[in-house]
Amino acid sequence: MPSARKDPVVGVVGATGLVGRELVELIKRRRLRVGELKCFSSGRTRAFVSFHGRRLAAPAPSERALADCDLIFLVSSDEVARMYAPALAGRGVWVIDDSAAFRLDPKVPLVIPEVNADALRLDRRLIAGPNCTLTGLAVAGAALHRALGVREVRVASYQAVSGAGKAALGELFSQSRALAHMGLRADGRAPILREGSCLVLPRAIAFNAVPQIGRFGSDGYSGEETKVAAELRKIWSAPNLKISVTAVRVPTIRAHAMAAWLTLAQPLSPARARALMSKTRGLTLHASGSYPTPRSAGGKMGVFAGRLRQGTGPRELALWIVSDNLLKGAALNSVQTAEVLLKKGWLKHR
Amino acid sequence: MPSARKDPVVGVVGATGLVGRELVELIKRRRLRVGELKCFSSGRTRAFVSFHGRRLAAPAPSERALADCDLIFLVSSDEVARMYAPALAGRGVWVIDDSAAFRLDPKVPLVIPEVNADALRLDRRLIAGPNCTLTGLAVAGAALHRALGVREVRVASYQAVSGAGKAALGELFSQSRALAHMGLRADGRAPILREGSCLVLPRAIAFNAVPQIGRFGSDGYSGEETKVAAELRKIWSAPNLKISVTAVRVPTIRAHAMAAWLTLAQPLSPARARALMSKTRGLTLHASGSYPTPRSAGGKMGVFAGRLRQGTGPRELALWIVSDNLLKGAALNSVQTAEVLLKKGWLKHR
Numbered sequence: 001m002p003s004a005r006k007d008p009v010v011g012v013v014g015a016t017g018l019v020g021r022e023l024v025e026l027i028k029r030r031r032l033r034v035g036e037l038k039c040f041s042s043g044r045t046r047a048f049v050s051f052h053g054r055r056l057a058a059p060a061p062s063e064r065a066l067a068d069c070d071l072i073f074l075v076s077s078d079e080v081a082r083m084y085a086p087a088l089a090g091r092g093v094w095v096i097d098d099s100a101a102f103r104l105d106p107k108v109p110l111v112i113p114e115v116n117a118d119a120l121r122l123d124r125r126l127i128a129g130p131n132c133t134l135t136g137l138a139v140a141g142a143a144l145h146r147a148l149g150v151r152e153v154r155v156a157s158y159q160a161v162s163g164a165g166k167a168a169l170g171e172l173f174s175q176s177r178a179l180a181h182m183g184l185r186a187d188g189r190a191p192i193l194r195e196g197s198c199l200v201l202p203r204a205i206a207f208n209a210v211p212q213i214g215r216f217g218s219d220g221y222s223g224e225e226t227k228v229a230a231e232l233r234k235i236w237s238a239p240n241l242k243i244s245v246t247a248v249r250v251p252t253i254r255a256h257a258m259a260a261w262l263t264l265a266q267p268l269s270p271a272r273a274r275a276l277m278s279k280t281r282g283l284t285l286h287a288s289g290s291y292p293t294p295r296s297a298g299g300k301m302g303v304f305a306g307r308l309r310q311g312t313g314p315r316e317l318a319l320w321i322v323s324d325n326l327l328k329g330a331a332l333n334s335v336q337t338a339e340v341l342l343k344k345g346w347l348k349h350r
Numbered sequence: 351m352p353s354a355r356k357d358p359v360v361g362v363v364g365a366t367g368l369v370g371r372e373l374v375e376l377i378k379r380r381r382l383r384v385g386e387l388k389c390f391s392s393g394r395t396r397a398f399v400s401f402h403g404r405r406l407a408a409p410a411p412s413e414r415a416l417a418d419c420d421l422i423f424l425v426s427s428d429e430v431a432r433m434y435a436p437a438l439a440g441r442g443v444w445v446i447d448d449s450a451a452f453r454l455d456p457k458v459p460l461v462i463p464e465v466n467a468d469a470l471r472l473d474r475r476l477i478a479g480p481n482c483t484l485t486g487l488a489v490a491g492a493a494l495h496r497a498l499g500v501r502e503v504r505v506a507s508y509q510a511v512s513g514a515g516k517a518a519l520g521e522l523f524s525q526s527r528a529l530a531h532m533g534l535r536a537d538g539r540a541p542i543l544r545e546g547s548c549l550v551l552p553r554a555i556a557f558n559a560v561p562q563i564g565r566f567g568s569d570g571y572s573g574e575e576t577k578v579a580a581e582l583r584k585i586w587s588a589p590n591l592k593i594s595v596t597a598v599r600v601p602t603i604r605a606h607a608m609a610a611w612l613t614l615a616q617p618l619s620p621a622r623a624r625a626l627m628s629k630t631r632g633l634t635l636h637a638s639g640s641y642p643t644p645r646s647a648g649g650k651m652g653v654f655a656g657r658l659r660q661g662t663g664p665r666e667l668a669l670w671i672v673s674d675n676l677l678k679g680a681a682l683n684s685v686q687t688a689e690v691l692l693k694k695g696w697l698k699h700r
Contacts, residue, residue, distance in 0.1 A: 147587045156506030156609035158559040207643045209508040220659030242662035246609035259506035259596035295558045309570030311590035320561045
């Protein structure tokens, strides 16, 4: 075992958020080689996190404190990422950023290790992790895309409220409690929520389905839908991929689900597709007639797919994909990326 | 005003179910010409319903009692429909059946009045109403199909729990209450439900999304998905339509939503599509950037669509459709069909 002194110093910015807490937990569970762990808040408040049974202070970040680290996980906003990531990477710090700030920057590798670890480069120290919705789709379809070429993708998502952060989750909880308290009406008419119960999400989310995640662009697509499309093209190196996404928030707590249709360059039977997909690391393919749900996949590692069957024709496959948005969709993917850097010997204590 | 004596005698079988109660209410609200209203249970228990402030007994049905009616609304199971519908229609009673028993029978008109009222025939007294999921899609896409021809359809549904009946709704309510009582965990891990809380639906539905409605066939499609495909082909008179459906139950109370992609025979801009669709009776098209949700459309008449935009290419449109599964998806459609029969002068007191 290398001594702790030689292991890299790792910082987590946003350690007290939903993803940050999972990330700190994963560093411990996966025994990531960490000489020292430094937790930071997202810059507004000092807070505390627990690590290996110890209570760690999470002060507001500063460039000086962050530059002392060998690797920084950024699990915060686009703004915080823009403030620190390029400067730190320029100083030789590895930065794995989970925000959307740099994902489409051609100089920044956008990485899901199971899919495109080969995009990592020793001289590109700023690395982006993808949108949490995209991750399941990119992993589940990777083998099909590699073997035959995916030409068209249609996806409808069923996104968990934790994807919108702690405040949104609080909104789901308070609305659900209020509705349960009022008594759900037997005729099923939606009870009225009091004013102000819906501040973070664009509509009441309890007992609802809301087809808006982000702002709408002039083409009618929401920010989330546009991100998923652009990031999938980048991760799959498929600039001409035709893709249309409908991103919908549903009242689930964690794990994003999606119904997807993938059109291939050539016909492929569901049985052959299953054989190809079964080789993808990190993907659990349910047997026919079985399927994952947000409740079954929430809190679990990796990506789960099921309901694999022919779509509208022999070149098309339909499937159902679920993965935990806070884990494989964010924290786990970042830790796995760090594991690749360690394995390559690129990430060292300086 | 015609005297009540000359108005048809109308029976409702299944009057105490979720759809039955809406139907009795709609007969009143829409002032359907009814000489006498006879309510029946679904055959197991005698019950009561309220109509015009009066309490009506709903005894178990019998062929003799039903044959005294001029029109029977069947809002019950496939079994009850098979037991009564053909015999009654053979005796000259108009039967509007909301079950799946006869929908695909080539001798039975499957009718959504806004879409294919022309399928009604004086000598075909047994009429089927379509699957509640299909209705919104069939109405929203009708004008596009008529004008240009829809060639391919992909649909992912977000179906309300009331579509599975009163017992399923009870399951959603009790699970939601139990989870709210336990306290939703701040880390978003799904709390464990006690054994037996999930009996009607195939998985726990509170804070979940379950991609199974009906049994799976050998092609991997569920019963619900197969029904939607077959019924849309029949209602649109489009036997060669390529269609792939993913039917998903979500924890909403009423109103089914769906994300749909329609591929046309020719290119069509979203603006032109909007102009065509705006002429469809019973369809409310939200402005760009606005959209219906199950909460906004629940309890409302008609079909609501929004998020109309180009899909993966110029021949494809993506849209979001919501309609109340108990109203336009069932009770309202049946009442509207009766209204057409009355208007044509075909439905009379014998």
